[in-house]
């Protein structure tokens with residue numbers, strides 16, 4: 486069976502995903518999600534000409550004063566008393582500029598003697614000083630954020646000031662994690678002889694934590710066809726069902742037959758990559774199915790290259806695939822065989838150093854890695870200093 490190139494497999498997977506419904510997420514629920522539609526301002530910001538400082542509203546033509554104090558404008562005021570020739574209105578930061586006034590003098594530049602205000606400092610250098618004009622930030626009807634934007638804290642402030650209490654985003658995808666393997670014990674439980682802690686589910690949950698999704702760990706399933714099928718049937722309602730282990734060709738690797746027995750469909754199996762070759766993708770119920778290999782590093786790399794992009798895609802991200810960028814190699818690398826290599830590495834002083842241990846079961850080097858080097862199948866040996874494609878982890 487020929488192996489599917491990584492980019493082809495990623496494209497097929499994203500193509501299979503059906504868009505999730507869009508909901509209005511409150512601004513407290515919106516950070517880190519991707520806007521499903523352009524957002525238009527519902528109000529002018531500022532709503533009127535407002536003072537930027539505490540001081541006195543005047544007519545610039547009346548400079549250099551003195552002025553007679555005739556009233557006050559505080560933030561929240563709607564119609565402060567108007568300013569006419571020679572008069573000034575006490576004004577505070579964020580308060581509307583009275584009709585007739587066109588300039589604000591900061592209070593540090595004047596002395597007040599009863600109702601008389603005199604300039605003591607330089608005063609405003611130009612008309613309109615210390616005034617934020619109506620709509621100078623944005624006007625009602627302006628497009629303030631475009632579809633596909635990942636909403637950050639500054640954009641929450643913008644949406645709120647533009648009059649929105651909620652924004653349209655895809656609903657959070659629901660993801661089920663199933664760990665297959667009779668040798669697996671729950672994390673934290675003292676493993677019996679021959680058992681090992683099931684590390685893949687917490688590792689995947691950690692990778693998905695940065696994304697707006699709901700992750701449910703459905704636990705460990707022994708290597709038994711009926712048990713695996715039943716677990717898959719029970720997971721049918723999820724948007725993405727992820728298994729780890731049992732993806733390869735051994736007699737106890739039951740994920741493919743169990744998926745079919747549960748009514749699922751396999752779209753592809755076996756990718757031209759190392760680690761991660763046995764990756765399975767397909768559909769189950771209305772959801773998408775990803776069968777990751779069991780080796781912890783294979784599970785991590787396939788999750789980073791397939792699961793995370795799939796979730797980002799469902800969340801509405803317009804560029805869901807991981808971005809590799811060129812970086813010089815800190816040490817030479819040998820030629821690459823028939824599968825693309827994804828090598829654990831560390832970035833040191835602007836160069837990327839491959840780690841010595843690349844076994845797909847070795848988690849110490851996974852934990853030390855802060856980057857993955859991608860070398861396409863058939864690459865020639867690379868000398869130190871040559872650029873390679875790097876994904877920062």
Ligand SMILES: Nc1nc2c(c(=O)[nH]1)N[C@H]1C(S)=C(S)[C@@H](COP(=O)(O)OP(=O)(O)OC[C@H]3O[C@@H](n4cnc5c(N)ncnc54)[C@H](O)[C@@H]3O)O[C@H]1N2
Nearest residue numbers: 664666682683684685730731732733738762778779780783
């Ligand atoms: N004859 C062949 N054997 C193998 C092939 C092959 O092409 N021909 N492929 C190899 C490759 S590549 C990989 S990767 C592994 C992965 O296969 P599986 O997905 O079937 O994984 P398992 O056999 O179930 O487990 C592999 C390894 O990982 C440990 N494991 C499994 N689940 C977890 C977990 N949740 N947490 C921690 N560790 C886990 C498991 O105990 C095994 O040691 O197959 C090769 N074989």
Ligand code: MOO
Nearest residue numbers: 760761762783845
């Ligand atoms: O490709 Mo497997 O994923 O070698 O470890």
